[in-house]
Amino acid sequence: MITAGIDLGTQSVKAVILKDGEVISRGKSFSGFDPTKAAEQAVDEALKKAKLSLSDVDHVTATGSGMDMAPHSNSTISMMGADAKAGVYLFPKARTIIDVGAEEARAVKCDDKGIMVDFVVNERCAAGAGAFIEAMARALEVTIEEMGPLSLKAERASSINATCVIFGESDVVTLIHRQETKPEIARAIFDAMADRVSSMVYRLGVNPDVVLVGGVAKDVGFVASLKRKLGVDVLIPEYPEYAGALGAALVAVNRVKKA
Amino acid sequence: MKNQSEEKKYMPEISQKEIDELRNAIKATSQKIIAENIERMKKTDKNRPEAMQYFDEIANFFGTREKEIRAAKENGKKVIGYMCLFAPTELILAADAIPVRVNSGWYDASKLGDRVVPVEVCPMVRSTIGAKMIGLSPYLELSDALISVLTCDGMTKLGEILSDYTPVWTMTLPRVKDTTQSLRLWSEEIKAVKGQIEALTGNKIKQKQLKSAIELTQKATKAFRRLQELRKGAPVIMGRDAMLVNQTYMWDDIKRWTEKTEALCDELEKRVRQKIWACPPDTPRVMVTGTPMIWPDNWKVPTLIEEANPQGVLVADELCSSERLLYDPVGVDEWSMKDMLNAIGERYLMASTCSCFTSEDGNEDRINWLLNKIKEWNIQGVIYYVVRGCMLYAMEYTRVKKVLDRMNVPVYYLDTEYTREDVGQMKTRVEAFLEMLTARIDI
Numbered sequence: 001m002i003t004a005g006i007d008l009g010t011q012s013v014k015a016v017i018l019k020d021g022e023v024i025s026r027g028k029s030f031s032g033f034d035p036t037k038a039a040e041q042a043v044d045e046a047l048k049k050a051k052l053s054l055s056d057v058d059h060v061t062a063t064g065s066g067m068d069m070a071p072h073s074n075s076t077i078s079m080m081g082a083d084a085k086a087g088v089y090l091f092p093k094a095r096t097i098i099d100v101g102a103e104e105a106r107a108v109k110c111d112d113k114g115i116m117v118d119f120v121v122n123e124r125c126a127a128g129a130g131a132f133i134e135a136m137a138r139a140l141e142v143t144i145e146e147m148g149p150l151s152l153k154a155e156r157a158s159s160i161n162a163t164c165v166i167f168g169e170s171d172v173v174t175l176i177h178r179q180e181t182k183p184e185i186a187r188a189i190f191d192a193m194a195d196r197v198s199s200m201v202y203r204l205g206v207n208p209d210v211v212l213v214g215g216v217a218k219d220v221g222f223v224a225s226l227k228r229k230l231g232v233d234v235l236i237p238e239y240p241e242y243a244g245a246l247g248a249a250l251v252a253v254n255r256v257k258k259a
Numbered sequence: 260m261k262n263q264s265e266e267k268k269y270m271p272e273i274s275q276k277e278i279d280e281l282r283n284a285i286k287a288t289s290q291k292i293i294a295e296n297i298e299r300m301k302k303t304d305k306n307r308p309e310a311m312q313y314f315d316e317i318a319n320f321f322g323t324r325e326k327e328i329r330a331a332k333e334n335g336k337k338v339i340g341y342m343c344l345f346a347p348t349e350l351i352l353a354a355d356a357i358p359v360r361v362n363s364g365w366y367d368a369s370k371l372g373d374r375v376v377p378v379e380v381c382p383m384v385r386s387t388i389g390a391k392m393i394g395l396s397p398y399l400e401l402s403d404a405l406i407s408v409l410t411c412d413g414m415t416k417l418g419e420i421l422s423d424y425t426p427v428w429t430m431t432l433p434r435v436k437d438t439t440q441s442l443r444l445w446s447e448e449i450k451a452v453k454g455q456i457e458a459l460t461g462n463k464i465k466q467k468q469l470k471s472a473i474e475l476t477q478k479a480t481k482a483f484r485r486l487q488e489l490r491k492g493a494p495v496i497m498g499r500d501a502m503l504v505n506q507t508y509m510w511d512d513i514k515r516w517t518e519k520t521e522a523l524c525d526e527l528e529k530r531v532r533q534k535i536w537a538c539p540p541d542t543p544r545v546m547v548t549g550t551p552m553i554w555p556d557n558w559k560v561p562t563l564i565e566e567a568n569p570q571g572v573l574v575a576d577e578l579c580s581s582e583r584l585l586y587d588p589v590g591v592d593e594w595s596m597k598d599m600l601n602a603i604g605e606r607y608l609m610a611s612t613c614s615c616f617t618s619e620d621g622n623e624d625r626i627n628w629l630l631n632k633i634k635e636w637n638i639q640g641v642i643y644y645v646v647r648g649c650m651l652y653a654m655e656y657t658r659v660k661k662v663l664d665r666m667n668v669p670v671y672y673l674d675t676e677y678t679r680e681d682v683g684q685m686k687t688r689v690e691a692f693l694e695m696l697t698a699r700i701d702i
Contacts, residue, residue, distance in 0.1 A: 078691030
């Protein structure tokens with residue numbers, strides 16, 4: 001049985017192909033102005049890698065903020081539902097899945113079958129999400145990839161009060177004027193983000209194992225801050241940004257079985 | 260009545276030309292939205308009860324009911340508006356005046372309110388200010404006086420701001436319900452507002468009139484409860500329709516409203532016998548609680564729930580704009596003036612589950628209401644709805660969530676603004692929540 005999951009995120013589209021419930025390929029493209037076309041590209045890439053064509057796929061499930069625009073999809077699943085499915089598939093003992101993407105952060109509580117039982121979403125503000133790192137990297141004149149390693153070099157913690165990207169930026173300027181070092185400011189930025197994300201997780205309750213997925217999970221600086229704030233270990237899969245697409249593809253498996 | 264040119268405490272100077280332009284534009288949008296909401300309700304339940312037609316008509320703010328009240332005013336009747344549910348409408352009716360609730364649900368008007376108060380303030384308050392600024396709400400305009408009950412901070416200042424235009428009578432509400440000093444204060448407030456109603460109308464409220472006003476409202480409560488009871492079983496009416504019926508009580512003629520609601524219930528009972536349902540009987544059953552949702556614009560959340568994929572059905576709520584309106588009757592033992600006034604005071608104070616109260620047990624009355632609804636109405640999930648700036652409901656969420664978590668009832672905190680632009684984001688959340696409710700059965 002071949003299933004596919006497509007995650008139409010705000011910044012990129014991810015596709016995952018499963019064969020009998022095992023990942024055989026992945027594809028990715030930038031969402032841009034035409035998410036449907038971007039999704040087609042991501043699916044084509046994944047199909048090509050797997051040496052399959054669309055007609056081989058038994059069921060396609062879409063997720064992500066643009067899921068209604070997904071091409072070839074047979075069904076949809078919410079982003080939170082997909083996170084829960086993928087989290088428990090990757091780490092069977094996972095009960096809290098944190099997903100930090102470009103524009104949104106969310107936390108999902110789930111049961112042992114990967115069915116979500118509660119969730120919270122970062123309310124209409126990108127300060128707890130990837131876009132915040134991007135804006136702050138600009139203020140520090142470093143690349144987004146440099147931010148994480150830079151922050152790990154900080155010798156002490158300073159702080160900013162990131163309630164929103166715009167105010168965060170002016171807080172960073174204040175630190176620059178106080179002649180704080182770049183590593184310290186970078187760490188302050190990740191701490192502020194982790195503060196927002198962790199307070200969201202605390203509202204759900206920190207139920208181990210805690211899994212972090214989404215593109216921002218690849219940032220070592222954010223991961224270090226989040227571990228400090230939560231006080232528990234945080235598990236990260238090999239391809240964190242594909243978790244949504246993986247969850248959708250897993251849901252597709254169940255939907256084929258049920259049909 | 261104050262002279263328009265007199266210096267105002269809060270309201271900005273605004274030219275008649277701008278007022279007219281803004282009113283006409285917002286009124287036109289509003290009429291469109293009223294029609295659209297009704298169309299969407301018809302689409303959701305293709306076999307919508309025939310008796311709903313009456314309520315659709317009353318739901319038109321710029322229609323028959325406005326004309327009726329205007330005509331009654333020309334014949335010398337007084338209109339008394341109120342913002343919070345604590346205003347004792349029986350006293351207004353007993354003085355042969357017309358009670359109308361004037362909270363605004365217009366999104367566009369809230370932007371005008373921003374000229375007077377900061378955006379952090381509750382959008383319902385800002386919208387009511389905006390509506391007054393341009394004379395948008397017929398019922399607010401027709402009000403000869405307003406009863407402002409000092410409940411939350413927003414409402415406390417709203418009355419003060421509106422007094423730039425209309426006489427406002429404040430009622431100080433105790434924040435703790437059941438101490439002797441609270442009850443004493445509240446009964447004094449009831450007596451004081453009775454005096455003000457009498458002075459405005461020129462009608463002394465006598466035993467006979469008050470008794471018949473209480474009986475009239477009790478009959479309305481009976482019809483109201485009958486409708487809510489019908490929502491306990493398989494969904495025979497969509498939540499939006501029931502909510503609209505509940506809400507039209509805020510400005511309709513009470514006697515007629517009662518008759519029409521009884522007629523709707525007759526129709527629904529027939530449908531129950533014939534097993535005709537408004538949506539599939541296994542549709543997830545949802546309750547909403549929190550900030551009031553006011554027709555016509557702020558119909559966003561019930562619309563999202565009932566048009567979602569997977570679909571949900573609203574079978575109960577704990578909103579002062581819907582089920583809390585009339586749920587509790589005034590209970591009178593002896594029909595003496597003293598007893599009736601006491602009973603009115605108690606009904607408005609003690610039965611309220613508003614988040615403005617505090618107690619050691621953490622607003623237990625509200626918790627009990629929620630638990631009773633969850634049990635009796637077989638609720639599968641609760642949407643906790645809050646508009647930004649609604650501090651008291653936002654704060655009480657933690658309390659409610661703790662209790663519902665213990666009972667294993669899913670609850671989701673849905674916050675929003677008076678805006679149409681966030682519907683996409685809200686849809687994602689509402690659908691994830693409904694998906695979660697269905698997933699509890701099967702994914």
